[in-house]
Amino acid sequence: MGDQLIIGGKQINSRLFIGTGKFPNNRLIPEVIKKSGAQVVTVALRRIDFDSEDENMLNYIPKDCILMPNTSGARNAEEAVRIARLARAAGCGNWIKIEVVSDNKYLLPDNFETIKATEILVKEGFVVLPYMSPDLMAAKRLRDVGAAAVMPLGAPIGTNKGLRTRDLVKILVDEIDLPIVVDAGLGKPSEAAEAMEIGAAAVLVNTAIATAGDPVMMGEAFGQAVEAGRKAFVSGAGAVKEYAEASSPLTGFLK
C-alpha cells in the first residue's frame, strides 16, 4: 500500500511539519504551507490571539491542515497539561505537541516532565507528540505511556546546526516502533534530507524557514528535500564502502 505515514489515525501526506513562531508576517504562512506541501502545522497556544481578527494566527492556517498546538512556555508537566486542555477547549483539536522547557538558557526539553505530561494527556484522549532530547530510555517510556510519535531534537532549537544528534536519533529509529519526527535544529534542506535518509518519519522546521530571506522558497526547498530523503530511505541506499573495490582482491585466491 505504498509509503504512508499515519499518526493518530490520520494519514499525513507531507513528511515536512512546520512551526509558525518566527515569521516576519503571518500572511506568509499560507503561502509557505502551499509551496512546501506541509500539512501538519504547530502553533504555540501562547501566541494564539483568539480575540483578534487580524492577529489570530489560526486565520492563516488553511482548514485542510492538521493543527498541532504546542505547549511552549510550560515549565513542568502540570503547566503543559493545563495548556493542552486550554488548547482543546478553545477548539484547536486533540493533537498536542508537548514542549516542557525548564531551562531558559539552552531551551532543552525536560524529558522527565515530558513523560509525565504525555501519560496524563494520552489518558485524556489527546494525540500526543512529545518534543524530547534523544534518549532511548525516555523514548521507550514515552512509547509505553502512549505517545503517538516521538520528536527528538536534531540540535538545540533555533541553532540551525543540523542533525548533530544523528547517532542518537538513529537508535530511536531502530528501536522505537513509532514515527520519529526530528524537531528543532535543522538549518538546511540537506540536513532535513539527511534525517529522512536515516529513517526519520518526518521533520519539523520553523526557524530555518521563517528567518530565511525568502521563507516561501525555503519552505518549498525543505518540502523537496524531505521528499527526496524519504525516497532515498525507502529505496534502500547502497552500502557505503570504506575503500574502492580492488580489481585484484586480497581474497581473490579463495575459490
Added chain:
Amino acid sequence: MSFYNTYQKYKEFDFEDFLEKVTEEDVLRAISKDRINEYDFLALLSAKAEKHLEAMAVKARQLTLQHFGKVIFLFTPMYLANYCVNQCAYCSFNITNKISRKKLNLEEVEEEARIISSTGLRHILILTGESRKETPVSYIKECVEVLKKYFRSISIEVYPLETEEYAELVASGVDGITLFQEVYSEETYEAVHLGGPKRNHRFRLDAPERACIASMRSVGIGALLGLDDWRREAFFTGLHADYLQNQYNDTEISVSLPRIRPHVGSFQPKCDVSDKNLVQVMLAIRLFMPRTGITISTRERPDFRDNLIGLGVTKMSAGVSTEVGGHASDEKTEGQFDISDNRDVETMKNIIYGKGYQPVFKDWQMI
C-alpha cells in the same frame, strides 16, 4: 544566595585598568566566540570595542533572529497611581515634588483597560509609585482582577516586595515583574535616593531574585543609564541577568535599557550616554546573553527605536502614557518622565511590519 556576593566580588575590580589594557584582539575574539564570559562581555563594553560595533551588530542580529525570529513583542505601561514616599532625585513622583497625586479606582482601571485593549494590545505592565499606604499589594491584586478580563499577560513594575507577596501576586494572575535597580553602584545609589524605603540598596537588589523564588514567569531588570558610568552599570546589569538565569533556569530573564529622561525636578545625570553607547550596551548584552529579552521603551526617539529593530531588541512599548489614567482621563497629571516616542499602537505595528518584522501582541496567557 544573593547577587550581592557577585556584586561585591567585582566592586573592587579595577575597571579602569582592565578597560585601558583590553585590546582590539580581545574584542574580536569575544565577538567570534560561541559563548562569552564576563571578561569578554566587559571587553565588548570597552572603548576599544567601539570600532567594532558593526561586527558586533552582525553577530547580535544573527543571535536574535535565531532565538526570537523576526518578531517584536508589544506591550504598554498603565500607571495606576503616582503616590510615592521616596525621594529619587531623577523622578517626577518624588515625594518632595509638588505634583497632583492620583490613584485610579477600579472603574477607572477598567476604563483604561478597555481603551488600551481596543488597540489590540494583550500584554500590560502596571505601575505604581512606592506607597504601601495608597497602593498596597491588596490594591494591586484588585486591579489585576479587573485587568484579567482585558489582558492575557499582566506584569507589574512596583516597589520591591517580599517573596510571599510576589507569590500572592503570581497566584492572582501576575506573570511578570520589571524592577530596575536604577544604579548598581552603592555610593551613587545612596546619593540619588535621598529618602524613603528605596534607600535600601540590598532589599531592591534582591527583589528580582525573590520574584524568581516566588515562581514569577518573567523577570526584567535594568539600570537607569546616565546615573553612573554606563560601562560599569551595563556590566553589572549583564552579570545580574546572568546570575538570575543561572540560578533560576525556568524564569525568563530580560533586560531593559532605559536612559534617563527629563522629569520634574532639577537633577542632572552624571554621565552622558550617547546613541552609540546605548547601541554598544545592547549588542554586548545580546552577545553575552543570546536568549535574554531586551526592552527599549518610549524614552527613546522614534527614529532611533526603529533603527534598533533587528539589532537585538525584542520588546517595545507602544501607545504610551506615563500619566496616571493617561489613556482615558481628561484630567491630566504629570507623567513620571517625558517620553520621546508618542506613536500609537497602529503606527508602531506598521513600522515594525515595514522593517520586515512581525509585531506580536500576545505571547502568553494565564493558564
